Every structure is written in C-alpha cells, then in structure tokens.
Amino acid sequence: MTQFTDFGLAQPVLRALEEAGYKSPTPIQAQAIAPAMQGRDLCGIAQTGTGKTAAFALPILHRLAETPRRPIRRGCRVLVLSPTRELANQIAENFSDYGKYLSFTNTVVFGGVTISRQEKALANGVDILVATPGRLMDLIERRSLTLEAVEILVLDEADQMLDLGFIHALKRIVKMLPKERQSLFFSATMPKNIASLADQYLRDPVQVAVTPVATTAERVTQEVIFAHTGAKQALLNHILRDPAIERVLVFTRTKHGADRVVRGLEKVSINASAIHGNKSQPQRERALAAFKDGSCRVLVATDIAARGIDVEAVSHVINYDLPNVPESYVHRIGRTARAGANGLAISFCNDEEKAYLRDIERTTRQKIPVAGFPEGFSPPSRQEAADNAQAEERRPAPNGQRPGQRQGQRPSSRPGGRPGQGRGFEGRGGENRGGAGRPARADGAPRPQENRGEPRGERRQAAPAEHRSEPRGERPRAPRPQGSGEGRAIGWLDRGPRS
DNA sequence: AAAAAAC
Numbered sequence: 001m002t003q004f005t006d007f008g009l010a011q012p013v014l015r016a017l018e019e020a021g022y023k024s025p026t027p028i029q030a031q032a033i034a035p036a037m038q039g040r041d042l043c044g045i046a047q048t049g050t051g052k053t054a055a056f057a058l059p060i061l062h063r064l065a066e067t068p069r070r071p072i073r074r075g076c077r078v079l080v081l082s083p084t085r086e087l088a089n090q091i092a093e094n095f096s097d098y099g100k101y102l103s104f105t106n107t108v109v110f111g112g113v114t115i116s117r118q119e120k121a122l123a124n125g126v127d128i129l130v131a132t133p134g135r136l137m138d139l140i141e142r143r144s145l146t147l148e149a150v151e152i153l154v155l156d157e158a159d160q161m162l163d164l165g166f167i168h169a170l171k172r173i174v175k176m177l178p179k180e181r182q183s184l185f186f187s188a189t190m191p192k193n194i195a196s197l198a199d200q201y202l203r204d205p206v207q208v209a210v211t212p213v214a215t216t217a218e219r220v221t222q223e224v225i226f227a228h229t230g231a232k233q234a235l236l237n238h239i240l241r242d243p244a245i246e247r248v249l250v251f252t253r254t255k256h257g258a259d260r261v262v263r264g265l266e267k268v269s270i271n272a273s274a275i276h277g278n279k280s281q282p283q284r285e286r287a288l289a290a291f292k293d294g295s296c297r298v299l300v301a302t303d304i305a306a307r308g309i310d311v312e313a314v315s316h317v318i319n320y321d322l323p324n325v326p327e328s329y330v331h332r333i334g335r336t337a338r339a340g341a342n343g344l345a346i347s348f349c350n351d352e353e354k355a356y357l358r359d360i361e362r363t364t365r366q367k368i369p370v371a372g373f374p375e376g377f378s379p380p381s382r383q384e385a386a387d388n389a390q391a392e393e394r395r396p397a398p399n400g401q402r403p404g405q406r407q408g409q410r411p412s413s414r415p416g417g418r419p420g421q422g423r424g425f426e427g428r429g430g431e432n433r434g435g436a437g438r439p440a441r442a443d444g445a446p447r448p449q450e451n452r453g454e455p456r457g458e459r460r461q462a463a464p465a466e467h468r469s470e471p472r473g474e475r476p477r478a479p480r481p482q483g484s485g486e487g488r489a490i491g492w493l494d495r496g497p498r499s
Numbered sequence: 500a501a502a503a504a505a506c
Contacts, residue, residue, distance in 0.1 A: 084503065111505050134505040141505095164503050254501065277503050303502050324500080 002030050004058075007037065010065040012101035013058055020097065026051035027210040032184075033059050035206040042184045043198045045209040047334060053094045056080075056154050056184050061099045063152065063182075064127055071105070071125030072149045079147065080130040080154040081173070083161045085110040085281065086288060086309055091156065092130040104128060111135040112281030119144040133161070133169040140176070147176040153201075157307055158187035159194050167193075174201055188307070189327060220317075220333050223371040224347045224357060230385020232320060232348050233264040238377045239318070239346070240270050240298060247291070247314050250300040251332050253321035258300045261320055265298060272298035275305055306331040319347035322356040326363035346371070 003024055004017050025033065028046045036042055036059035046052045060078055071077050082088035092108035099106065104127035109118045111134050118135070122145050129145075139145040153174070155161065161170060183202050187194050190209075198205065227235050240248065252258045255276040265272040273287040273296050290296035292311050299305070300320075306328055317336045323329050329347075336343025347368065349357050361367055373379065380388065 115506090132504065134503090136505095138505050160503090166504075169504085306502090323502095325502095328502090 007033050007058075009033075009037070009058060010062045010102075012065065013061050013098060016098050016100050017058075022054075026055075028052055028208060029055045029058070031208040031210065032056065032206075035208075036060070036182075036184060037062050039063065039182050041182060041202040041205040043202055043205040043207050044184070044186045045188070045190050046186060047188045047331065050210055052156070052186050053091055054098065056156075056186070057091075057094050057098050060128070060152055060154070061095070061102060061104070064104055065102055071127055072146070073125050074122055074144060075125045075146050075149040076122075076127065076129035077149065078128040078152045078154070079150045079177070080128070080156060081136070081161065081170070082130060082132055083157045083164055083166065084304055084307075085112060085132055086275075086284065086305070087157065087307070088130045088132050090310055092128075095128050095130070099128075106130075109135050109139060110281075111138070112284075115139070115142075115144075125149075133166045133173065136173065137169055147173065148178065150177050150181055152182045152184070153177055154184045154186070156186050158185050158197065159189045159191065160307060162193055162197070167197075170197075188331070220336055220343045220345050222333065222345045222347070222368045224349050224368045225371050225373065227348050227350060227373075227379060228382055228385070229350050230382055230389065231379035232350070233261065234380055235348065235373070235377065236261065236318065236320060237265060237268045237270065238374060240265065241268075245316050246297055247294070247311070248298050248316040248318060249291075249305065249311075249314050249332075249335050250298060250318045250320050251306065251323070252300060252302060253323065255302055257321060258302055261300045265300075270298060271296055272300055274300045276302040277304055303328055303332070305335070309335060311335070315343055317343065317345045319345070322347055322349055322353040322360070324356050324359075326356075326360045329360045330364065 001024055004014060004022060007025075009017075028044060028050045032042055032044055032055040036056060042056075044052065044055065046055070064077065069077075080088075080091055082091055088108050088110050092106055095104075095106045105125075106128040107118070107121045107126045108130040109122075110132040115135070115138065118139065119142070122129075122139065136145070140147065155170075161167075183205075185194075185198050185202060185205070190198075225235065236250065239245070250261060250272075252261055255278045258274040258276050262272045262274045273290060275284050275287045279287070287296070287299060288309070288311075291299040301309075303323065306323075314336045317333050319329070319332060323332065333343075333345035336345060347357075357368070
C-alpha cells in the first residue's frame with residue numbers, strides 16, 4: 001500500500017502530514033500527487049470528501065518548496081479558484097495546515113468583506129492565493145492584483161463553477177494567465193461543457209477519476225420519511241429533540257425556507273442557525289464557526305453548504321426538502337460519515353417531491369429505505385398545519401414586523417438588519433489573518449429577519465407511489481468531535497528566510 | 500426554479 005512517504009514529498013510537508021496523523025493517501029491522492037508533483041496538468045473527477053484538496057495542495061506545496069522564489073508585487077504563484085466563499089476559506093486553511101513548516105504566504109480573497117485588507121495582503125505578492133471569481137476580478141480591475149506570474153492554476157468544483165454562471169469570469173481569468181503554467185482541474189461530474197473546458201485549458205492532462213458520478217458515500221445510512229409540507233417542521237422538531245443528535249446539517253431548497261426552519265426550531269427552543277447566500281459574510285462565518293465549535297448543534301443550509309463544507313463529526317444530514325437535482329442529494333449526504341465515521345441521512349419527502357425521489361433513486365441506482373414516523377410522533381393534519389401557518393402569518397414578529405414583510409427594497413444587501421452597516425464593512429476581512437475577533441459563539445448573531453409572505457397552504461396532489469413502511473433502524477450515535485473542531489486559526493505562514 | 504457570486 002502506498003504511503004505518503006513514498007511520493008518523495010518535501011520533508012516539511014511530510015512532517016505536517018505526520019503530525020496530522022495522515023499516513024496513507026486516499027485514492028484520488030494516490031493517483032494525483034505523483035503526476036502533479038512532476039508538473040503535469042491534471043483533470044480529476046472526484047467528489048468532495050475524497051481528499052481532493054490535499055490531492056492538489058500537497059504537490060503544490062512540494063513544487064513551491066523545490067523552486068523557492070519571491071512572488072512579484074501584487075502577484076501570486078499559485079491561484080486556486082473556488083465557487084463559494086466558505087470553500088475558499090477551507091482550502092486556504094488546508095494550505096496553512098499542510099504548509100505549516102514551510103514559509104509560504106497564503107491568502108484568501110472573496111466578496112462580502114472589506115476589500116482594502118485584501119489589497120494590502122496582496123501588495124507584496126503572495127505564494128498561494130485562493131479566491132472566488134467575483135472578488136478576484138474586482139481586485140484585478142482595481143489593479144491590486146496581477147495574474148501575470150501565476151505558475152499553477154487550480155480550478156476546484158469546476159462543474160459547480162459553471163452551474164453558477166462563472167464561465168465568463170473564468171474565461172477572462174484564464175486569458176490573463178501565462179500560457180506556460182500547470183493547470184489542475186477538479187470536478188465532481190464531467191458533463192460536456194466541463195470536458196470541453198478541460199480540453200481548452202489543459203495540456204496533455206493526466207485523467208484521474210475515483211468515484212463514479214453520483215455514488216453515495218458508504219457508511220451513510222439513508223432513509224426517507226413521507227411527510228406533507230405542513231408536517232415537516234413538527235417532524236424535524238421531534239427528531240432534533242433527541243440529544244444524541246449532536247451535530248446535524250439540515251438542508252432546505254430555498255434561502256427563505258432555511259430561515260423559516262430556523263424560526264420553527266427556535267419556537268421549540270432548539271438553537272439553530274442558518275447559512276445561505278442572503279446572509280452577510282460575517283453571519284455566514286459566525287454560523288459556520290458556531291456549528292464547528294459545537295456551540296450550535298443545528299445548521300440549516302441551502303445548497304451553499306452541500307459541497308465542500310468539511311465539518312468533522314456531522315452525525316446527521318436531514319433533507320428537509322429533497323433537492324430537485326439528484327447530484328445535490330449525493331453531495332448533501334456526503335457531508336456526514338466523513339473521516340471514517342458513520343452517519344445517517346434522513347430525507348423528508350412530500351407528494352410533490354416524490355418525483356425527485358425517483359430521480360435520486362435512479363441516479364444513485366439504489367432504493368432509499370422508507371422509514372415511518374418516529375415513535376411518539378403524530379403529525380399535524382393538513383388542516384391543522386394550514387391553520388398554524390395562517391396564524392404564523394398574522395403573528396407579529398418580535399421586531400414589530402409581520403412575517404412576510406420585506407426589510408427593504410433590497411433585502412439581501414442588509415441581511416442581518418443591522419442599520420447603517422453594509423455587508424462589506426464589517427467582519428474580519430477575507431484575508432488569511434489569525435482569526436482575531438472571530439466570535440466563538442453564535443449567541444450574538446442577529447436573527448434572520450427576511451420574512452416571506454407566501455401562503456403555506458398545502459397543494460394537494462395525487463400520491464403516486466405507495467412506499468412500504470419499514471421500522472426505523474438503529475441510529476448511529478453522534479461521533480464526538482475530535483479536538484477543537486474548529487481547528488487552529490488560519491494564520492499567515494510567516495515568510496522566513498529563503499534558501 | 501433556486502442555488503452563489505462584486506460593488
């Protein structure tokens with residue numbers, strides 16, 4: 001069996017790996033590290049959770065260590081592009097971890113936080129820059145960043161980047177890169193548009209594939225519970241009353257849905273926070289940090305967190321809404337059962353979602369066992385649920401607003417409702433600082449206030465499939481978080497003397 | 500259709 005020591009990685013990299021307790025590479029690492037170390041281009045098909053980040057971070061650190069040189073002013077030697085801010089942060093943390101015994105500078109830039117600190121961080125150049133496309137373009141247009149000296153390009157989650165409409169930004173970015181460079185592409189799936197992009201940008205790439213598309217993670221026990229829309233919240237509240245569920249990720253289909261679920265949980269005194277694209281960056285960071293450090297056991301998320309968010313010891317994933325894209329289901333449940341742990345994925349399915357369920361089962365080529373309601377749970381009738389929803393609409397919110405009333409014309413610009421502060425002028429900045437001032441708890445987090453006015457009447461529809469009810473299997477105990485959970489603060493890798 | 504992403 002291959003060990004990390006077999007690759008001939010630079011000693012400081014090996015030392016960091018050893019300290020982290022990593023001995024043998026995952027399949028993607030086993031295939032990707034050697035060619036990437038040699039400077040080959042790479043096209044990797046791998047889902048998150050396969051050890052993809054280390055698969056490119058380790059050889060990149062090795063190559064930097066082999067050819068130490070000072071980055072040019074406002075330039076970077078390695079550019080890593082990520083579709084979401086959280087993933088960008090995480091990639092940068094990984095570089096910091098694996099590179100802790102090297103003296104490279106590593107910074108991350110993304111939107112939603114003040115730009116001036118990022119500009120300062122780039123002024124003297126950095127070795128490794130992790131970025132989301134929008135802020136990257138912004139920095140380039142401001143002449144705070146140049147890509148003329150990039151030696152290695154990494155495109156992470158390429159398929160999601162394209163889904164999110166980053167193709168134009170991507171093309172502009174790649175045009176600015178030197179022709180002579182190493183390019184590493186990673187994608188969970190390889191649809192035609194990604195394949196042609198790879199064709200265009202990669203030179204004689206090594207193809208690496210480790211997981212067939214839409215393979216659900218092993219060790220994730222899956223089940224589906226049929227519940228009409230009005231019963232879902234009560235069902236969730238009931239399930240989460242079990243204190244054995246220590247860290248649970250709840251997925252909703254919409255941003256409003258996420259906020260609504262959080263409010264529903266809070267009504268029964270279950271502390272939860274939401275993470276989605278309408279939240280300010282500080283709110284997003286607070287929510288994720290509180291979830292990671294255990295001060296908040298329930299994180300309600302849109303698909304922003306479906307990919308790439310690597311939180312240890314997520315014991316349960318609950319699909320409050322089924323995703324209409326089967327791949328999304330795979331990514332979501334892949335958030336649990338990570339690092340050798342077991343996990344349980346429970347999906348709520350209403351009449352309208354039964355079609356999605358069939359799609360998911362077809363794509364993953366497996367039937368998801370149907371579970372009945374948990375013991376002691378009786379769902380509200382559709383009528384009751386509709387009445388409750390109506391009452392909820394009439395009930396004034398604590399801030400004096402009625403649910404459904406908009407905060408302003410552009411609710412997303414001031415998601416937390418902090419008067420007088422735009423989202424770009426608070427928080428700790430996007431660069432890789434020591435994390436000073438990052439609140440450890442979500443306690444002070446502003447409550448979501450974007451409400452919605454959509455009536456909650458149940459749209460009835462003929463129930464197509466009759467699914468057999470099965471007894472609920474034994475639930476896995478939530479694994480205890482290892483160490484601090486949050487990990488150490490992201491730090492600058494202080495530039496030491498160069499050899 | 501919704502998701503995220505720059506200001």
